[in-house]
Amino acid sequence: MSAYKVKMKVLSFFINVFRNRNRVSPDRINFLKVKTVVIVNNKRLGDFLFCTPAIKALKDASPNVRLIALTSLRNKELIMGCPYIDDVKYMNESIVDSIRVGRELRKVNPELGIIFHSKSPYDIVAMTFAGVSCLIKHYFGNERKVLIDSCDAVVIGGVYPPVQNNLSLVGQLGVNTDNKTMFYPSPVEGKSSVGVNIGIQLGASGADRYFPVEMAAQVVEAISREFPECKFHLIGAKNESSLSDGLYGALNSELSAKIVDHIGKTSLRELASLINNFTVLITPDTGCLHIATALQTKTVSLFVIKQQKASVPQQDPDLHQVLYASDYASDTVVNKVSKLSSIPVGDIVAATTRALR
Incomplete structure (x- = not known):
């Protein structure tokens, strides 16, 4: 023992x-x-x-x-x-x-x-x-x-x-448990309908679940062609700040001008307010996904494996689209950087476009 x-x-x-x-x-x-x-x-x-x-x-x-x-x-x-x-x-x-x-x-x-x-x-x-x-x-x-x-x-x-x-x-205490709706515990600034604002989280709890920068750059390019007025907001923890440099480096100056970098620069309250006012958030399985779920913000979430125990949104299915790497590759370890790289960029763009429309 x-x-x-x-x-x-x-x-x-x-x-x-x-x-x-x-x-x-x-x-x-x-x-x-x-x-x-x-x-x-x-x-x-x-x-x-x-x-x-x-x-x-x-x-x-x-x-x-x-x-x-x-x-x-x-x-x-x-x-x-x-x-x-x-x-x-x-x-x-x-x-x-x-x-x-x-x-x-x-x-x-x-x-x-x-x-x-x-x-x-x-x-x-x-x-x-x-x-x-x-x-x-x-x-x-x-x-x-x-x-x-x-x-x-x-x-x-x-x-x-x-x-x-x-x-x-x-x-087990005999209380009613029918309602699965999460809520955000602290007060958050109300939703705004001004502009098209797309949130992007590149990082996650492990590098094998990062949203690859080269894929994110292709998503920004494709979405910008159809929605030229949109802005892209990068969010994440302070230790992920280098990821924004990679994205800027993969985009031309015109597209880079559409990017607003908030990574590591917001308090939790400010982050929640940002997410509350996104038109849609593209993210791996992260705390930001769960903030968006609680605030009823549309999401396109990227998961490695489809499984019953996963922390995918349990409420408002019309607001949340989930893409699984395992749907595209039987072996999800297909990239040294991220297991999410098997998800086609076109499918991420299509899901985001549906959310924007």
Whole structure:
């Protein structure tokens, strides 16, 4: 047995000794009588957006319930001003900080802890010290399945999309989970109908899923011929700023003048406002795709493999077109730079044109 497994086994013993004093399974809870719930999601932006339908389902079922969000500081700008969240606490991924925040939460006597996406054991330690009677967790497909016996109910991911798994989790409390619509938690500047603005994200969480610069250049050229008035807006993280240089280098001066480079230059609030005012966003599977979904902005998204568990938009199918590299090549590893290179540029252009029309 590895040292990690030994540590988790020992930790599980102590957590269960502590929790067994007042554990309650979700089927024995009358959610309408629950006063305080802690919802935990301290992962990336997209992962938080995936749980927004479940958060709304909780508040719709019991408008007077107090929802306290436990998340990371990097999500602060994302959830400020959310109408469904009554309070926010922040936690780092460390045992010391999880104990600190758990003891702080214990002062408000939360009855229920719901972990949508967070790294174990820190999330479960925090909820144990918070003293919740019922603890339920969604384990993502690629997450280590540790401390399961410390939870009162779980949903194991890896088969269905995260939005559906999060709804299944709160569904165990008897709340209505029919609505899969994500929302953007913070206030965002309203949509504008001025001009044709196409967003392009070149980067992704891994270089093998980047939107290849040479393909993006061909898309810009083709779209510009049919919609000469359009502007193209590049978005992405600061560490992707070099990608814009590659795109500028692949275009002539006339087309380069149509490009506005926002990569690494916006706050999260500014990024959301940009996406809200795009006519359409072309992007790989990224947090920006999920922002666009939550804001009901049209998208053309590029995925490597078609699979049931993928994080493709689960709402507004008329707004979102998805192209899969695996539909064009049986072996998706066809390029040293990106697995998306097997998607024909013509199909990306056609999907974007449909969205613009």
